[in-house]
Amino acid sequence: MTEMTRIVKTIANILFPFTMIFGLYIITHGHLTPGGGFQGGAVIASGCALLLVTYGSRWVLTRIKEKRLAAFESMGAIGFITIALLGIVFSMVFFGNFLAGSNLLFGNVPATGSTLADLNTGGVLPLMNFAVGVKVIAGLFVIILIMSYASSIKEWGQ
Amino acid sequence: MTYLEALIQHSVALIIAVPLLSAFLMPLVSRVHPILRNIFALLMLTVTGCFIGLLTTDVLANGPRIYIFGAKELTLPLVRILFEVDGINVFMAIITIILAIIAVIYSWSFLDKQDGLDKYYTLLLLVVTSALGMEMTGDVFNFFVFLEISCIASCALIAFWIAEGEALEAAFKYIVISSVGALFVLFAVGIFYAQYNALNIATIAQAIQFSFLDKIALILLVVVLGMKAGLAPMHMWLPDAYGRAPPSVTLVIMSATLASFYGVLRILFTLYGNILPTSIRFDLPLNVVLGWILIVLAVVSILIGVIMALIQSDLMRLIGYAAVAEVGYMFLAIGTTIAALGAPYATVALHGGILHVLNDALDIGLLFLVAGAIYYVTKKRSLDDIGGLARTMKFTTVFFIIGLLAVAGMPPLNGFTSKFLIYESVYQLNPILSIIALLCSILMLAIFIKVLYATFFGPELPELKDVKEAPKSMLLAMGIVAGLAIFIGLFPNLFLDSLVKPAADALLNHTQYITTIVGGI
Incomplete structure (x- = not known):
């Protein structure tokens, strides 16, 4: 993909931080509101796709290596399974929620009812959302990157 | 509680x-060193195999075992994801892990000069995971999820030799057929959830009513899982996929296929076990109708498999059609069991069918490994271009002879035991079926003798003068399979008594499966 005009770039520069923050918001609030790791990751990856469209695939490829993204993707999945395996160690059951009620990270147990405001709940669920988020960001971005690379091989050859 | x-x-x-x-x-390990990657894959599958061994000894001694994810005990309503493992589950898991370990040993030298092997091993392990998950889960939705994982990962693996157009075509055919099939499974799961408000197999099996919607769900599930297992009218993806994938991949895809076959067993015997004897119309019980439909489809797949294998000139595709015929034998046994539910010979047929799952995996697997070895040294697929290989590839020839005798059901190899049990029991239902099965088995022997002469015997071809014996890891993989085939052939009772009979009992005694979960609340 070739780069676009200055107008498009300026708009993309303004929009990009908002997209990132919205995606991160969806990931961190995954255990409270609709959405979660996958949805937030998809939002962030679409922000990265915005960069790719406006600045062109060559510009992006000089800054980001797809091997590194692939490694991040693996790490997201490994993180997810590791948290599940830690459940066996700490609460004697696979996928056990060992952080809930522990007063540590995300350890609050809210009173029954609407507790949308308390982010510090959910036990291991937010951590798993982060792991899924990392996997989805890296995975979707590397797919878009490879597709744009494949489509621009012809252009570069000329 | 001790550590054990x-x-x-x-x-x-x-x-x-x-x-x-x-x-x-x-992907992280293979950045360090390629050999470390191979050792890691082998080691991890061996560790999994050890866990399966531990679980098998426990399940055979103490009965079904359940595992609840994320909680210590079951509570009502039953919303937990849980795995339930009984005799048939551990039997299938053993087959899957044997095939996976052999595939990894084989691909050590078979694919050593190829690119992208980190992704290959990732996908291979994902297919193994999905097959094991399908075989152990106690939840219909979970079953669908693992089915979907196996579709996508297998599709990418079938297209491993992407430079060949046919591999791409086979992979495309596979992904289209299996994703449409997986959606049908999801539809059936939705039907169950809408009616019984449950996704747990045991809970649904206890509550099942056989309403109009249940009939639709039964048809959808049996059709889709039969298709994934390679039953006749929907078998067209199987020879393509098996024949175009690398043989090590074929082995793991075969384990996913057999997991779908297990799905058919679980659905017929457990999920619909309570209502199998209900009569649907004209005093015809469901089990007789269902059994005869399966028998007809099975006979059609045996005939199609054997007849199409007769005219193939591509070796791997030929073995793919033989695999269709073998699937037909398994479904023939299952159909007989269901049609004659309660008769003494129904149990014999089920024993034969379940033992044949193991034998089919080993025999067809061995033939594919030999075909892969031939492809590795000659780079040729067609039977017309190869000949006289026995002069240089002595071990491979011996393994091929073992494989062909086993797949044709000749004593003293493993295929004989299971096929004999099938013939014997099917004969009591209807002698003609047994005769067709026997004749097709003989025809299969003739086909593979033809292949044996075309590839290994006959005059030496000038362009194949410098071929060498296959590398050691491939010989080791073939040797393990051949050894297992001979061992099962010589001591069939060992396997029948220790593994197959508990598996058949677990299927026939479906109330035990249900009460293990429903009674435990």
Whole structure:
């Protein structure tokens, strides 16, 4: 993909931080509101796709290596399974929620009812959302990157 | 609680978790060194195999075992994801892990000069995970999820030799057929959830009513899983996929196929077990109708498999059609069991069918490994271009002879035992079926004798003068399979008594499966 005009770039520069923050918001609030790791990751990856469209695939490829993204993707999945395996160690059951009620990270147990405001709940669920988020960001971005690379091989050859 | 008890208790989850974790560690490990990657894959599958062994000894001694994810005990309403493992589950898991370990040993030298092997091993381990998950889960939706994982990962593996157009075509055909099939499974799961408000197999099996919607769900599930297992009218993807994928991949895809076959067993015997004897119309019980439909489809797949194998000139495709015929034998046994539910010979047929799952995996697997070895040294697929290989490839020739005798059901190899049990029991239902099965088996022997002469015997071809014997890891993989085939052939009772009979009992005694979960609340 070739780069676009200055107008498009300026708009993309303004929009990009908002997209990132919205995606991160969806990931961190995954255990409270609709959405979660996958949805937030998809939002962030679409922000990265915005960069790719406006600045062109060559510009992006000089800054980001797809091997590194692939490694991040693996790490997201490994993180997810590791948290599940830690459940066996700490609460004697696979996928056990060992952080809930522990007063540590995300350890609050809210009173029954609407507790949308308390982010510090959910036990291991937010951590798993982060792991899924990392996997989805890296995975979707590397797919878009490879597709744009494949489509621009012809252009570069000329 | 001792460590061993804790290990056995958690082995149900670890059997899924270990290959899944190692699949995603694979891209990182293979950055270090290619040999470390191969050792890691082998080691992790061996660890999984040890867990399966532990679980098998426990399940055979103490009956079904359940594992609840994320909670210590069951509470009502039953919303937990849970795995339930009984005799048939551990039997299938053993087959899957044997095939996976052999595939990894084989691909050590078979694919050593190829690109992208980190992704290959990742996908291979994912297929193994999905097959094990399908075989151990106690939840219909979970079954669908693992089915979908196996579709996508297998599709990418079938297209491994992407430079060949046919591999791409086979992969495309596979992904289209299996994703449409997986959606049908999802539809059936939705039907169950809408009616019974449950996704747990045991809970649905206890509550099932056989309403109009249940009939639709039964048809959808049997059709889709029969298709994934390679039953006749929907078998067209199987020879393509088996024939165009690398043989090591074929082995793991075969384990996913057999997991679908297990799905058919679980659905017919457990999920619909309570209502099998209900009569649907004209005093015809459901089990007789269903059994005869399966028998007809099975006979059609045996005939199609054998007749199409007769005219193939591509070796791997030929073996693919032989695999269709073998699937037909398994479904013939299952159909007989269901049609004659309660008769003494129904149990014999089920024993034959279940033992034939193991034998089919080993025999067809061995033939594919030999075909892969021939492709590795000659780079040719067609039977017309190869000949006289026995002069240089002595071990491979011996393995091929073992494989062909086993697949044709000749004593003293493993195929004989299971096929004999099938003939014997099917004869009591209807002698003609047994005669067709026997004749097709003889025809299969003739086909493979033809292949044996075309590839290994006959005059030496000038362009194949410098071929060498296959590398050691491939010979080792073939040797393990051949050894197992001979061992099962010589001591069939060992396997029948220790593994097959508990598996058949677990299927026939479906109330035990239900009460293990429903009674435990």
